[in-house]
Amino acid sequence: MKRLGKWIIPVLALFITASCQSKNKSKKSQETQKKTEKVEPDTKLSPQDLEKYETAYFASGCFWCVEVIFENVKGVAEVISGYAGGTEENPTYEQVSYGKTSHAEAVEVYYDPKVISFTELVQVFFGSHDPTTLNRQGPDRGPQYRSIAFYKNDSEKKVIEAYIKALTDNRVYDRPIVTEVMPFTIFYKAEEYHQDYERRNPDNPYIRNISIPRYNRFKKNFAEYLKENTH
Numbered sequence: 001m002k003r004l005g006k007w008i009i010p011v012l013a014l015f016i017t018a019s020c021q022s023k024n025k026s027k028k029s030q031e032t033q034k035k036t037e038k039v040e041p042d043t044k045l046s047p048q049d050l051e052k053y054e055t056a057y058f059a060s061g062c063f064w065c066v067e068v069i070f071e072n073v074k075g076v077a078e079v080i081s082g083y084a085g086g087t088e089e090n091p092t093y094e095q096v097s098y099g100k101t102s103h104a105e106a107v108e109v110y111y112d113p114k115v116i117s118f119t120e121l122v123q124v125f126f127g128s129h130d131p132t133t134l135n136r137q138g139p140d141r142g143p144q145y146r147s148i149a150f151y152k153n154d155s156e157k158k159v160i161e162a163y164i165k166a167l168t169d170n171r172v173y174d175r176p177i178v179t180e181v182m183p184f185t186i187f188y189k190a191e192e193y194h195q196d197y198e199r200r201n202p203d204n205p206y207i208r209n210i211s212i213p214r215y216n217r218f219k220k221n222f223a224e225y226l227k228e229n230t231h
Helices: 005-022 063-071 093-097 118-127 154-169 205-221
Strands: 054-060 076-084 104-111 147-151 180-183 187-189
Touching: 054 063, 054 118, 063 076, 063 104, 063 118, 063 205, 093 104, 104 147, 104 187, 118 154, 118 205, 147 154, 154 180
Parallel strands: 147 180
Antiparallel strands: 054 104, 054 147, 076 104, 076 187
């Protein structure tokens, strides 16, 4: 994988031009018997707030890592860790993390489209993980850690596909992008102890050795997208 660095803004500019026509396992043993619940929507946001936010869904490895990255992006109001991309109802962490379902660990992102666009969230998604490793992110292996960009309509699908094409045409990566582009169907909220995991468990070895370094790499490339006073 190449370092994105200087490619991030040039590729985004190229992508916007091309797409404007279409508009716009150290963690295995914790409380695994808890049931999941579907987000309909997250109760932290008031009905008034929900009217101005839209949702986007991504999977790119351990949701502990992905959650903290998107939570620090400007315009993002809330990020929920959960499971998506599979067919089984009400999956548990034990089932998903051991590869016993067709779901992947995923996040639900509530964002203000007046502050950050879906296109920019797609850019954050690709820039914050390696989309060329099949069924793997870092030390986490299996289809439950695969890369997926979900779309809710044809416009979002075109945004994702056009950005993948821009990355490919510019040879940003040394290997083919293997990210799945999948229609969104349903999202199951993960057990409560997974929510805000990095903030609540800063001394966890996985957080210190995997999540925080990944987040720091993201900050280096996406400083202009960060909220003020981010850690």
